Amino acid sequence: MSTPQGQAPDERIPESRNPEGRDPEDREPWPLLYTYAVARAGCRPPQGLSGVAGAPVETVSEGGLAALVSRVPAADFEEAALKEHLEELDWLERTARAHRAVVDTAAASFCVLPLRLVTVHRDERGVREVLSTHAREFLGALEALDGRVEWGVKAYADEAGASPPAAESTTEPPTGPAAAPTGPDGPAAPAAAGSGRDFLRRRIAHRRARDAAQQHADDLARTVHAELDRFAERSRLHRPQDARLSGVPGRNVLNGAYLVPRADAGAFTALVGKLADRSTGVRIELTGPWAPYSFTGPPEPAHDHRRGQA
Numbered sequence: 001m002s003t004p005q006g007q008a009p010d011e012r013i014p015e016s017r018n019p020e021g022r023d024p025e026d027r028e029p030w031p032l033l034y035t036y037a038v039a040r041a042g043c044r045p046p047q048g049l050s051g052v053a054g055a056p057v058e059t060v061s062e063g064g065l066a067a068l069v070s071r072v073p074a075a076d077f078e079e080a081a082l083k084e085h086l087e088e089l090d091w092l093e094r095t096a097r098a099h100r101a102v103v104d105t106a107a108a109s110f111c112v113l114p115l116r117l118v119t120v121h122r123d124e125r126g127v128r129e130v131l132s133t134h135a136r137e138f139l140g141a142l143e144a145l146d147g148r149v150e151w152g153v154k155a156y157a158d159e160a161g162a163s164p165p166a167a168e169s170t171t172e173p174p175t176g177p178a179a180a181p182t183g184p185d186g187p188a189a190p191a192a193a194g195s196g197r198d199f200l201r202r203r204i205a206h207r208r209a210r211d212a213a214q215q216h217a218d219d220l221a222r223t224v225h226a227e228l229d230r231f232a233e234r235s236r237l238h239r240p241q242d243a244r245l246s247g248v249p250g251r252n253v254l255n256g257a258y259l260v261p262r263a264d265a266g267a268f269t270a271l272v273g274k275l276a277d278r279s280t281g282v283r284i285e286l287t288g289p290w291a292p293y294s295f296t297g298p299p300e301p302a303h304d305h306r307r308g309q310a
Contacts, residue, residue: 031071032078033060033121036102037112037291038131038138041066045106052098057106060124062131065138068106069127077120086118107291111146113138114293141296148233149265149289151258153272154241155224156250156283157217213281214251220279221254231271232258236294250283257294265289 034052041064045057051070059066075081085091096117103114121127131138229235240252260268269286276284 032074033069033123033127034072034077035115035119035121035127036068036070036099037106037114038142039066039068039106039110039112040064040139040142043106043110043112045102046109049102049105051102052095057102060127060131062128063135065131065135067127067131068102068112070102072120077118082118082120103291103293107149111142111148112291113141113145113296114291145259145292145295147262148259148292148295149262150292150294151232151260151265151268151272151286151288152290153224153228153254153256153258154252154285154287155217155221155254155279156248156285157214157253158281158283159249159251217251217253217282220282224275224279224282224284225254225256227271227275228256228258228268231264231268232260234259234295238294253282254284259292259295260289262289 034055036051036057039059041061043066044059045068049057051057053070053072053076055070055072057068057070060069061067076085085095099117103112106112121130225235225237236257238255238257240255241248243249243252246252258268272284272286
């Protein structure tokens with residue numbers, strides 16, 4: 001752990017130390033410390049809150065900061081074992097859910113800086129060392145994010161009509177003299193030639209309608225983002241989701257995160273509702289409020305919003 005989530009990866013496991021005075025010959029694997037987030041010193045997780053592997057969440061403090069941690073088995077989180085686990089989707093999903101549950105539960109009570117998934121240290125000394133080294137950065141981020149929450153807004157375009165029109169008499173239009181139908185009395189009948197041209201016309205019309213619908217959806221997404229961006233203190237555009245992975249129907253034309261003062265939550269959600277009502281042709285979804293996962297790094301330069309992605 002060295003930086004909030006969203007910044008460069010840090011060293012995952014510092015050098016082994018023995019702050020508990022255990023015998024170095026002890027072959028029993030020592031538990032490691034899984035770290036979820038950084039908060040101000042004195043902030044305490046809700047009583048009974050458990051994290052990864054069902055272990056209770058506690059704090060490790062240094063100066064004006066505290067890290068939310070829980071103890072996890074070395075057999076699962078040492079480097080070699082962890083590398084294998086990261087290839088297991090079920091394990092990864094369970095860990096991600098537990099991580100997020102701790103962060104969001106704590107964020108409901110006080111300001112936190114979420115850390116990267118699977119940030120692990122050998123012992124409390126390693127955690128304190130990182131808190132001390134990055135104290136200025138952490139305290140500055142906490143100051144900037146205190147009292148703010150993150151909202152997620154996604155927009156999806158209906159892809160109905162994306163399939164091309166079916167040909168009536170042939171799957172492909174005739175091409176060249178060899179394709180021209182013939183009969184016992186000579187050249188092709190006018191009606192048969194006309195069906196090929198009709199097919200092409202329908203296909204061109206379909207492509208134009210599809211392109212117009214996509215342009216309309218993209219325009220709506222830009223308008224929605226522009227209005228939400230003006231309302232929010234900060235915003236960030238994530239890459240559009242792949243429907244094959246998310247399982248959500250429609251083309252994702254907006255995947256935005258918005259940092260809003262907690263006191264303005266009602267006004268923000270009302271604005272999203274108004275935009276959804278007037279954005280015919282796209283489906284808008286609102287999620288949150290969340291801990292400020294997307295805003296723990298320094299502010300980004302202005303985005304190119306034309307394609308609805310960063």
